[in-house]
């Protein structure tokens with residue numbers, strides 16, 4: 617077990633960190649964004665930035681993965697107050713699952729109402745191409761099936777109920793908004809929707825595994841996001857998430873393709889600007905009271 621595996625982060629711990637942050641910025645974010653691998657450019661779009669390195673924030677984990685800068689950035693996106701994680705945490709970094717998702721509870725205590733998550737993922741759906749953007753409509757939580765769920769352990773009702781519903785995890789209005797905005801921006805050709813499957817990583821999938829996940833109903837596979845979604849929904853925030861298909865998951869024994877993190881980051885660079893435009897335009901249409909403009 618990892619040294620911190622049994623440490624739980626209480627409501628008071630999360631509140632202390634949120635209060636520490638609020639004392640140092642006037643921004644009162646209603647939208648929280650989590651940037652996936654190589655997609656941290658979204659945070660750079662914020663105006664009037666107040667940024668913190670993760671290492672300076674009490675109780676915050678540190679980013680250890682290339683493509684995850686490790687900064688929490690407050691600011692405004694086209695006038696809307698936002699907070700943006702430029703870098704997220706993954707199970708394979710060795711953090712307990714409650715620590716990976718700690719920032720999401722801090723978002724809640726900062727006043728965030730809507731969480732937007734992005735990630736890099738391997739495409740399983742044979743109709744997907746590298747560079748496609750998949751609006752996530754649902755997820756398969758493989759670590760969760762093995763008992764590794766961020767809500768395991770004592771439940772604090774101040775965050776949410778013991779048994780939260782997940783059949784409405786991905787907000788349908790926000791999915792529709794993404795379609796509408798995507799088509800307005802001329803992104804229809806590479807906009808898709810589908811089911812994201814989270815695995816533990818860090819090894820990429822074997823061919824037998826990609827075939828199995830595809831058969832189970834997954835359209836894309838990655839190593840993040842679902843844990844954050846569960847915690848965000850538990851404490852009542854609205855969730856929108858998308859995957860950039862950075863590589864085709866290898867499903868054929870004749871293929872010469874090999875999944876690698878460099879390709880993941882490279883695809884992020886190529887599609888990054890469009891993804892930033894999609895998300896920032898969506899943000900302008902989300903009202904503070906969680907309605908759409």
Ligand SMILES: O=P(O)(O)O[C@H]1O[C@H](CO)[C@@H](O)[C@H]1O
Pocket residue numbers: 651652653681704706734735736737817838839840841876877880
């Ligand atoms: O999910 P994000 O953080 O975008 O990162 C994805 O990219 C990395 C693999 O290249 C893994 O960490 C996978 O989860």
Ligand SMILES: Nc1nc2[nH]cnc2c(=O)[nH]1
Pocket residue numbers: 736737738739815817819820821837838839862863864865875880
């Ligand atoms: N598990 C997994 N994560 C990814 N992140 C980006 N691409 C992939 C992939 O092919 N598999």
